[in-house]
Amino acid sequence: MSTALAEASVRRRTVNPFWYKLKKNPLALLGAGILAVILLLSLAAPLLSSYDPTKINIIERFAPPSAKHWFGTDEVGRDIFTRILYGARLSLGVGAAVVLTAGCIGTVIGAISGYVGGRVDQLIMRVMDMVLAFPSLVLAMAVAATLGPNLLNAMLAIAIVKIPVYVRLARAETLAVREKLFVQAAVTFGIPGWRIIGTHILPNVVSPVIIQVSLDIGDAVLAVATLGFLGLGAQPPTPEWGAMISVGWKYFLDYWWYPAFPGLFLFLASCGFNLIGDGVRDILDPKAAR
Amino acid sequence: MLLQITDLSVEFTTMQDRIEALHHVSLSIDEGEIVGIVGESGSGKSVTALSILGLLEKNAVIKSGRILYRGTDILRLDKKELQALRGKEIGMVFQEPMTALHPTMRVGDQLAEVIARHRQLSRKEAYAQAVKSLEEVHIREPEIVARKYPFELSGGMRQRVVISLAMAAPPQLLICDEPTTALDVTIQHEILKLMKELSVKRGTAIMLITHDLGVVAELCDRVAVMYAGEIVETGRTAEVLQNPGHPYTRALIGALPDLADPAEPLHAIGGELPDLRSRPEGCIFAARCASVIPPCREVRPQLQPVRPDQGHEHQVSCWVR
Numbered sequence: 248m249s250t251a252l253a254e255a256s257v258r259r260r261t262v263n264p265f266w267y268k269l270k271k272n273p274l275a276l277l278g279a280g281i282l283a284v285i286l287l288l289s290l291a292a293p294l295l296s297s298y299d300p301t302k303i304n305i306i307e308r309f310a311p312p313s314a315k316h317w318f319g320t321d322e323v324g325r326d327i328f329t330r331i332l333y334g335a336r337l338s339l340g341v342g343a344a345v346v347l348t349a350g351c352i353g354t355v356i357g358a359i360s361g362y363v364g365g366r367v368d369q370l371i372m373r374v375m376d377m378v379l380a381f382p383s384l385v386l387a388m389a390v391a392a393t394l395g396p397n398l399l400n401a402m403l404a405i406a407i408v409k410i411p412v413y414v415r416l417a418r419a420e421t422l423a424v425r426e427k428l429f430v431q432a433a434v435t436f437g438i439p440g441w442r443i444i445g446t447h448i449l450p451n452v453v454s455p456v457i458i459q460v461s462l463d464i465g466d467a468v469l470a471v472a473t474l475g476f477l478g479l480g481a482q483p484p485t486p487e488w489g490a491m492i493s494v495g496w497k498y499f500l501d502y503w504w505y506p507a508f509p510g511l512f513l514f515l516a517s518c519g520f521n522l523i524g525d526g527v528r529d530i531l532d533p534k535a536a537r
Numbered sequence: 538m539l540l541q542i543t544d545l546s547v548e549f550t551t552m553q554d555r556i557e558a559l560h561h562v563s564l565s566i567d568e569g570e571i572v573g574i575v576g577e578s579g580s581g582k583s584v585t586a587l588s589i590l591g592l593l594e595k596n597a598v599i600k601s602g603r604i605l606y607r608g609t610d611i612l613r614l615d616k617k618e619l620q621a622l623r624g625k626e627i628g629m630v631f632q633e634p635m636t637a638l639h640p641t642m643r644v645g646d647q648l649a650e651v652i653a654r655h656r657q658l659s660r661k662e663a664y665a666q667a668v669k670s671l672e673e674v675h676i677r678e679p680e681i682v683a684r685k686y687p688f689e690l691s692g693g694m695r696q697r698v699v700i701s702l703a704m705a706a707p708p709q710l711l712i713c714d715e716p717t718t719a720l721d722v723t724i725q726h727e728i729l730k731l732m733k734e735l736s737v738k739r740g741t742a743i744m745l746i747t748h749d750l751g752v753v754a755e756l757c758d759r760v761a762v763m764y765a766g767e768i769v770e771t772g773r774t775a776e777v778l779q780n781p782g783h784p785y786t787r788a789l790i791g792a793l794p795d796l797a798d799p800a801e802p803l804h805a806i807g808g809e810l811p812d813l814r815s816r817p818e819g820c821i822f823a824a825r826c827a828s829v830i831p832p833c834r835e836v837r838p839q840l841q842p843v844r845p846d847q848g849h850e851h852q853v854s855c856w857v858r
């Protein structure tokens with residue numbers, strides 16, 4: 248009896264149910280695998296390719312896929328495979344950075360809103376509702392167009408669109424944590440409000456935020472590429488997937504490989520993120536599955 | 538006078554009803570004094586405590602009264618002034634030591650944070666003081682305990698930590714809301730002893746809220762008996778226990794076998810607390826009282842000295858003498 252108990256407690260300590268369930272979800276694993284490959288390829292880009300992603304070589308323009316240029320070359324002779332690998336760093340990195348920024352800012356705003364309450368809370372939530380009322384891509388386009396078309400402004404635009412989601416999430420969580428006795432007790436010990444938000448509230452609202460962040464990175468990668476495609480994001484010659492597809496699109500009928508390969512990678516990455524996202528959602532809320 | 542509550546009435550608004558949780562409550566605490574508030578669950582003890590610290594929920598309205606702390610009315614302070622009072626002047630210990638501590642912060646760090654704030658020390662000095670203050674609440678091996686998380690400690694240990702947190706400043710007044718109710722009987726006694734010791738050593742007054750007259754008998758200089766949001770009897774502890782004036786006090790004493798007058802039959806209090814949505818015209822306790830007389834149901838009794846010739850301290854609100 249006692250050994251069985253001891254065994255059970257050991258097992259509980261060693262197996263994290265989250266990872267256990269994730270391992271049992273083959274689609275999520277597939278998604279993780281795809282992303283891992285893309286990530287590794289992009290990190291190993293200097294080893295896998297001897298080309299410079301931005302160096303122009305007019306003589307070799309529009310070379311079809313071959314042993315020399317696996318995915319062919321573009322209109323100024325740059326190696327598309329190389330550009331895709333470096334582009335992966337950019338797209339994935341920018342996607343993650345945008346969502347993390349939005350997550351941090353949104354969480355802080357949401358925690359303040361929920362903890363302070365009253366009119367501050369109402370004002371903040373009205374503004375967030377307004378942002379949420381717009382279709383997010385349209386709003387991001389409007390912001391990016393207003394600020395001027397470059398990668399940084401595109402990131403900013405997507406972050407702004409994403410912030411309200413995190414504000415709502417963190418606020419809801421904060422309202423629950425605020426009622427806990429240890430927060431009330433902290434007030435009676437004389438700890439000031441800003442400090443309570445920092446040490447008592449924030450650490451206890453981050454876990455749902457982290458999950459939301461992991462679900463949103465795929466969205467953000469796609470949004471960055473979309474703005475790039477529309478000419479509102481990264482500008483040529485930056486090797487960004489959306490911008491590459493945007494230019495390559497014009498040559499599709501004659502040189503199919505130019506937009507096709509960046510498009511394929513964007514598609515794969517997007518699938519990868521979505522499969523993981525679905526897996527995470529299934530694990531956290533089995534009832535909502537499909 | 539350290540704290541003086543006069544004529545305090547508090548009303549809660551819920552979806553359908555208004556509940557008058559406190560009805561013209563008056564109570565005072567002297568410097569260094571230990572005053573008990575005793576009454577069954579739901580009689581308004583916690584609401585009294587939370588009013589003092591300005592921690593009532595948003596659906597509460599103060600209908601009347603003042604709470605003077607050293608002459609200033611707490612109810613008129615703004616948020617900032619109130620915040621300056623909390624912990625520094627008035628501390629609080631809650632019933633649930635299990636959940637009153639930050640779950641993912643080491644005990645020593647929690648203490649150091651509060652100590653640094655109140656005594657204007659650096660973090661490092663504050664930590665040394667934190668270890669010292671754990672020793673003062675009789676925690677053995679304070680250096681080791683300081684590095685533990687709350688879940689690693691027993692209930693009694695946690696309550697000691699909470700007490701040292703509440704006493705960090707140290708405050709002039711410590712409000713303890715059922716501080717030992719969640720603990721084992723043997724540990725209860727130790728915690729009460731500790732509170733008494735700290736009170737004497739630091740000159741801190743204590744407002745001790747409990748449903749257990751035994752606890753009051755053990756610790757308190759004075760006691761106020763509360764029923765359905767009203768104080769029905771108050772006086773020196775010994776006086777009230779030996780010579781209870783209110784049938785409710787007698788019933789509470791009757792529920793304590795070791796303190797009960799052997800001549801009095803031991804009986805549980807029948808019935809339940811009245812509906813606080815509408816208070817009766819007469820005595821609030823009449824519906825449950827064994828010795829009602831005609832005026833009880835018609836005219837509300839006021840707190841009156843039990844024996845005016847022997848001073849005004851022992852007061853009771855009851856028509857039956």
Ligand SMILES: Nc1ncnc2c1ncn2[C@@H]1O[C@H](COP(=O)(O)OP(=O)(O)O)[C@@H](O)[C@H]1O
Nearest residue numbers: 549556558577578579580581582583584585594
């Ligand atoms: N936030 C609230 N909303 C409505 N009623 C409340 C609220 N807080 C307390 N009450 C009511 O006030 C009365 C006194 O409660 P309380 O002071 O907690 O009693 P206790 O003496 O057990 O500490 C109870 O009837 C309770 O239902």
Ligand SMILES: [Mg+2]
Nearest residue numbers: 579582583714
């Ligand atoms: Mg209570």
